Amino acid sequence: MSFNEFLAMGGYAQYVWSSWLLTLLVLLWNVIAPRYKHKKLLQQVEIQTKREQLKNSTNKI
Amino acid sequence: MNVLLKFYHRLGSPREFYEISGSLIPWFGTISLILILTGSYLGLVVAPADYQQGESYRIIYVHVPSAWLSMLIYTVLAVSAMIGLIWRMKMAYVVMICSAAPGAWFTLVALITGSLWGKPMWGTWWQWDARLTSELLLLFLYIGIIALYNSFYERHLAEKSAAILAVVGVINLPIIHYSVEWWNTLHQGSTVIRSDGPSMDVRMLWPLLIMAVGFNFYYGLILMLRARNQVLIQEARNSWVAELVVNKGQAS
Numbered sequence: 001m002s003f004n005e006f007l008a009m010g011g012y013a014q015y016v017w018s019s020w021l022l023t024l025l026v027l028l029w030n031v032i033a034p035r036y037k038h039k040k041l042l043q044q045v046e047i048q049t050k051r052e053q054l055k056n057s058t059n060k061i
Numbered sequence: 062m063n064v065l066l067k068f069y070h071r072l073g074s075p076r077e078f079y080e081i082s083g084s085l086i087p088w089f090g091t092i093s094l095i096l097i098l099t100g101s102y103l104g105l106v107v108a109p110a111d112y113q114q115g116e117s118y119r120i121i122y123v124h125v126p127s128a129w130l131s132m133l134i135y136t137v138l139a140v141s142a143m144i145g146l147i148w149r150m151k152m153a154y155v156v157m158i159c160s161a162a163p164g165a166w167f168t169l170v171a172l173i174t175g176s177l178w179g180k181p182m183w184g185t186w187w188q189w190d191a192r193l194t195s196e197l198l199l200l201f202l203y204i205g206i207i208a209l210y211n212s213f214y215e216r217h218l219a220e221k222s223a224a225i226l227a228v229v230g231v232i233n234l235p236i237i238h239y240s241v242e243w244w245n246t247l248h249q250g251s252t253v254i255r256s257d258g259p260s261m262d263v264r265m266l267w268p269l270l271i272m273a274v275g276f277n278f279y280y281g282l283i284l285m286l287r288a289r290n291q292v293l294i295q296e297a298r299n300s301w302v303a304e305l306v307v308n309k310g311q312a313s
Binding site: 018038048049 | 090095097101106110117124163166170178279282287297302303306307
């Protein structure tokens with residue numbers, strides 16, 4: 001079987017490849033999105049922590 | 062048993078869950094990646110063409126694992142909803158709500174890839190037959206659970222309401238599974254999960270099973286990723302979360 005034949009999928013290329021592509025995109029998105037959100041959440045916690053530390057230190061003065 | 066029980070109790074604590082899942086994530090990621098890549102290669106290249114459907118049947122390797130997963134995720138979601146309702150376990154509700162979006166995604170993938178398979182084989186994108194309709198209902202259930210959860214400002218109320226809807230929705234699972242037996246559907250009957258064993262050629266069956274197991278690990282992976290975020294949001298006021306940022310080494 002040649003590579004072109006493989007891509008042609010016996011004439012069903014558009015159906016087979018769009019199914020696989022959609023699945024691939026969903027799989028990637030569901031890993032990327034929560035990872036990105038995790039980063040953002042940690043940044044928020046960091047800002048919050050620093051703000052509170054600052055508040056505590058100014059209170060002491 | 063004692064070890065297992067201890068592990069279960071440790072996972073019940075958001076902090077412990079956050080730490081344990083952090084070390085499990087790379088494993089789940091690697092295993093699911095290897096299985097899905099292997100399954101894809103075997104399914105797209107090695108497995109022979111179908112004698113009736115030709116090459117078009119290769120959609121099965123993304124369609125069926127997604128459809129199975131859509132039902133497995135609902136089972137996990139409903140069981141954790143039940144545990145949450147009975148024992149008021151914090152982490153059970155986290156698992157419940159963090160399963161809803163992945164469940165909806167895989168239901169959507171199952172529906173769309175099914176449609177892409179139906180067009181060349183049945184000559185139609187969509188048919189209101191029992192299997193397709195009950196799977197569409199599953200999508201609405203997932204969306205309903207997410208919407209209900211988000212419609213309450215008070216989290217405990219949100220969790221409880223979403224959990225009740227989730228438990229009631231379990232009735233749809235046997236309907237989906239048996240729809241191809243109970244009604245005359247356009248959708249083909251089961252070829253793998255049947256009382257007389259799989260009716261598929263082994264060279265076609267193996268890639269499907271490998272993909273399905275790979276998808277299960279993938280679900281474990283994204284469930285943990287989402288649950289960790291949810292834990293961070295819910296526990297934001299606790300000192301251990303602040304400590305995470307201080308010791309950045311553990312915060313990855």
